[in-house]
Amino acid sequence: MNRILLVARRDFLQIISTRAFKITLLIVPLMLGLVTFGTSFLRPPPTVAYVIADAGGKVASVIEHRVELDYQRQVMRDLSAYAARWKLPPPEGGEDGYQADDAVVERFIARGGVDGALGRMRPPASATAFKPQPPPYLRVAVPEGVPAAQGVETFGRAIAPYLANDIETPQGKRPLAVAVYVPARGPLRLWTNGRNGNSLIDMIQQERTRLLRLALLTESGVPPAAAARIEAMEAPVAVSAPPTGGGRSQMMVRSIVPLALVYLLLTAALVTGGMMLQGVIEERSNRLLEAVLACVEPRELMIGKLIGLGAVGLTIVAAWIGCALLAAFSIDGAVADYLRPSLAALNQPWMIPVLAFYFFCGYLVLAMLYLTIGSLSNSMQDAQAYLMPVTMSIIVPVFMMMSGVIRNPGSLLPRVMSWIPLYTPFAMLARLGSGVTGVEILGTGLLLVIFLTVELMLLGRVFRASLLNTGQPPKLGAFLKLMLRRN
Amino acid sequence: MTALVLDRVVKRFGDFTAVDDLSFSVPEGGVFGFLGGNGAGKTTSVRMMLDILRPDSGRLEILGRPPARANAPQVGFLPEERGLYRLMTVLDTIIYFGRLKGMSAAAAGRSATALIERLGLGAWAKTTLDKLSKGMSQKVQLATALVNAPRLLILDEPFSGLDPVNQGVLEELVREAAAGGATVIFSTHVMQHAERLSDRLLLLAHGRKVFEGTQAEARAQLPPRLQLTAQADPSRLPGVARAVASGAARDGWQEWDVTLAPRHEAADLLQHCTANGFALRSFDLYRPSLHDVFLHLVGGA
Numbered sequence: 001m002n003r004i005l006l007v008a009r010r011d012f013l014q015i016i017s018t019r020a021f022k023i024t025l026l027i028v029p030l031m032l033g034l035v036t037f038g039t040s041f042l043r044p045p046p047t048v049a050y051v052i053a054d055a056g057g058k059v060a061s062v063i064e065h066r067v068e069l070d071y072q073r074q075v076m077r078d079l080s081a082y083a084a085r086w087k088l089p090p091p092e093g094g095e096d097g098y099q100a101d102d103a104v105v106e107r108f109i110a111r112g113g114v115d116g117a118l119g120r121m122r123p124p125a126s127a128t129a130f131k132p133q134p135p136p137y138l139r140v141a142v143p144e145g146v147p148a149a150q151g152v153e154t155f156g157r158a159i160a161p162y163l164a165n166d167i168e169t170p171q172g173k174r175p176l177a178v179a180v181y182v183p184a185r186g187p188l189r190l191w192t193n194g195r196n197g198n199s200l201i202d203m204i205q206q207e208r209t210r211l212l213r214l215a216l217l218t219e220s221g222v223p224p225a226a227a228a229r230i231e232a233m234e235a236p237v238a239v240s241a242p243p244t245g246g247g248r249s250q251m252m253v254r255s256i257v258p259l260a261l262v263y264l265l266l267t268a269a270l271v272t273g274g275m276m277l278q279g280v281i282e283e284r285s286n287r288l289l290e291a292v293l294a295c296v297e298p299r300e301l302m303i304g305k306l307i308g309l310g311a312v313g314l315t316i317v318a319a320w321i322g323c324a325l326l327a328a329f330s331i332d333g334a335v336a337d338y339l340r341p342s343l344a345a346l347n348q349p350w351m352i353p354v355l356a357f358y359f360f361c362g363y364l365v366l367a368m369l370y371l372t373i374g375s376l377s378n379s380m381q382d383a384q385a386y387l388m389p390v391t392m393s394i395i396v397p398v399f400m401m402m403s404g405v406i407r408n409p410g411s412l413l414p415r416v417m418s419w420i421p422l423y424t425p426f427a428m429l430a431r432l433g434s435g436v437t438g439v440e441i442l443g444t445g446l447l448l449v450i451f452l453t454v455e456l457m458l459l460g461r462v463f464r465a466s467l468l469n470t471g472q473p474p475k476l477g478a479f480l481k482l483m484l485r486r487n
Numbered sequence: 488m489t490a491l492v493l494d495r496v497v498k499r500f501g502d503f504t505a506v507d508d509l510s511f512s513v514p515e516g517g518v519f520g521f522l523g524g525n526g527a528g529k530t531t532s533v534r535m536m537l538d539i540l541r542p543d544s545g546r547l548e549i550l551g552r553p554p555a556r557a558n559a560p561q562v563g564f565l566p567e568e569r570g571l572y573r574l575m576t577v578l579d580t581i582i583y584f585g586r587l588k589g590m591s592a593a594a595a596g597r598s599a600t601a602l603i604e605r606l607g608l609g610a611w612a613k614t615t616l617d618k619l620s621k622g623m624s625q626k627v628q629l630a631t632a633l634v635n636a637p638r639l640l641i642l643d644e645p646f647s648g649l650d651p652v653n654q655g656v657l658e659e660l661v662r663e664a665a666a667g668g669a670t671v672i673f674s675t676h677v678m679q680h681a682e683r684l685s686d687r688l689l690l691l692a693h694g695r696k697v698f699e700g701t702q703a704e705a706r707a708q709l710p711p712r713l714q715l716t717a718q719a720d721p722s723r724l725p726g727v728a729r730a731v732a733s734g735a736a737r738d739g740w741q742e743w744d745v746t747l748a749p750r751h752e753a754a755d756l757l758q759h760c761t762a763n764g765f766a767l768r769s770f771d772l773y774r775p776s777l778h779d780v781f782l783h784l785v786g787g788a
């Protein structure tokens with residue numbers, strides 16, 4: 001093994017044995033776990049039960065049908081979002097659920113509901129399985145022992161204990177949210193458990209109102225068919241949603257992986273750069289560099305350290321990406337819902353090598369900065385004087401650029417920063433998902449390679465010249481002289 | 488064959504000349520003392536021998552070749568400023584330096600294990616260095632210099648920071664290395680170590696050579712100091728260059744510090760006194776130490 005690789009191996013093994021490294025490895029798994037755990041709280045509430053005692057026998061089925069229609073409309077909306085994410089046709093031939101009226105929903109149900117729609121949409125094998133959310137309300141029979149024919153007060157007293165507890169349903173025990181008593185004549189009466197079922201009460205009220213209006217219209221001499229048309233009429237409202245396979249939401253899906261890589265690059269470079277900085281300062285402050293330099297050229301030491309640090313960075317990123325892929329393909333949840341289509345969007349053959357190129361170059365640019373700071377500093381206190389301005393001059397513009405890309409990928413700041421080599425990797429990674437030209441990739445890539453070469457040459461001189469210095473770190477003038485001195 | 492040659496070597500740092508026209512050579516085998524006070528240019532010279540620094544002018548040769556990392560497999564180096572990777576174990580540290588010097592992993596492992604036992608560090612082989620005492624850490628550092636069984640061992644101020652027991656251990660190791668055929672060059676400003684170890688030595692002051700030769704030649708730089716107690720003034724005796732009374736006379740006897748003239752021996756003077764009835768109560772001859780020579784040559788430089 002040559003000396004460069006020996007140095008790289010030693011630095012790699014030393015860094016990965018530190019607690020800081022192990023904690024860093026856990027960042028992404030923890031984040032993914034938190035997102036999965038956190039979003040589980042955002043899931044729709046579990047199904048609750050309701051009962052209807054309908055003395056006339058006409059209202060219960062109407063309410064039940066309305067509950068079912070509203071639930072299926074929500075399923076259609078979710079299915080439309082799923083279809084857009086995976087570039088599939090919408091569930092009901094052009095109707096995406098937002099503007100689906102009752103007739104469309106009826107047709108959706110008649111054509112097999114979710115299963116029928118998924119059969120027609122044919123999602124690819126790589127897509128996450130679509131799981132419709134459970135219905136919010138489930139009608140169950142009036143419990144035995146609760147008299148439905150002995151008047152409203154008797155019914156109310158008998159049902160009260162059930163409202164305070166769960167009730168047996170085909171899906172197991174569920175809270176009884178609402179009990180409805182519909183007398184043959186007179187006003188409808190509702191009891192609730194005070195916790196769930198507000199939307200059901202609104203729905204029942206609207207449905208009841210609709211039936212009353214219908215009856216009134218008929219009694220007023222309006223023919224029943226006309227009365228039904230009048231009652232079903234809704235003011236036309238045009239809802240515009242992003243077209244399937246495009247629009248802002250689709251753009252964001254395509255940008256998730258490149259944007260995540262920007263964060264990964266920044267975090268990995270700053271964290272591992274900090275570790276290497278400490279390592280170089282330790283070597284300087286422990287006075288062990290002289291013994292090393294008796295065996296290893298300063299250039300070999302520098303390259304070995306960069307390779308060692310690069311290997312640490314790659315290990316971290318590989319572990320993070322591995323966790324993300326595991327979350328995307330093994331665990332269903334919010335992470336999988338967004339990561340899988342985003343990964344599927346990396347379908348252009350040039351995308352992955354270009355992403356890797358910008359990531360690698362960006363990492364190297366920052367690693368060399370940190371290595372130089374380490375070679376100039378006798379202590380972490382010395383290093384802070386350089387570290388703060390360098391880190392801030394990277395983080396602040398990059399975060400401004402990132403928010404610019406998220407608002408509008410074509411805005412001026414990200415485009416300009418793409419041509420400033422220090423920021424090129426970040427800006428280009430962030431913009432790759434939203435479309436960049438081949439000229440931009442080639443031009444910025446070439447400029448970045450030239451910048452990196454000059455950086456390695458000039459900062460390499462500073463590194464070599466500063467390794468055995470024990471005095472105060474150089475001021476700007478002396479620093480520039482070190483950079484320009486050939487020997 | 489010469490182990491080391493410096494030929495008119497000059498090294499400057501800005502306006503300061505650290506090493507000034509330095510020339511000397513060290514033959515292979517034996518122990519060579521590289522002596523000088525603080526700032527004399529010892530460490531700069533050592534760094535040039537190892538190619539850590541390059542001379543502004545002049546020429547160096549290490550084992551017949553110009554200084555380069557390619558010489559590392561045959562060179563052992565113990566720097567003045569010592570430190571090790573705190574989180575590496577004793578064994579791994581020694582193997583690492585062995586491998587940096589071109590040894591195979593197996594050979595470095597065997598040599599490291601033997602050195603660890605020799606230095607009494609067997610119980611700490613798998614211990615990280617941050618848990619060792621300073622003395623033990625310095626033994627480990629010495630092992631990193633010896634792991635490749637070097638032909639040339641360069642020790643820069645090797646005894647600094649060591650307690651007397653460990654100084655003794657180190658001296659023993661230096662003698663062993665020399666007995667094994669290695670050339671040992673060690674820099675120091677502690678003359679007792681040089682006196683005990685070095686066959687030849689070089690004195691450096693302000694970057695310039697002020698003496699090079701054997702210990703006897705070094706001592707010959709100063710006349711021996713003679714102290715005698717007599718009733719009469721010894722300054723007229725043959726071979727006496729100067730006699731100065733020291734202290735007050737007691738019962739007619741006076742102590743004298745006597746300086747002999749060049750090429751005159753104290754034994755001849757004693758014989759003359761005995762033969763001619765020159766009354767003496769004491770006759771003490773003090774040979775100059777390296778410390779005296781150092782002060783004489785370097786103190787005034």
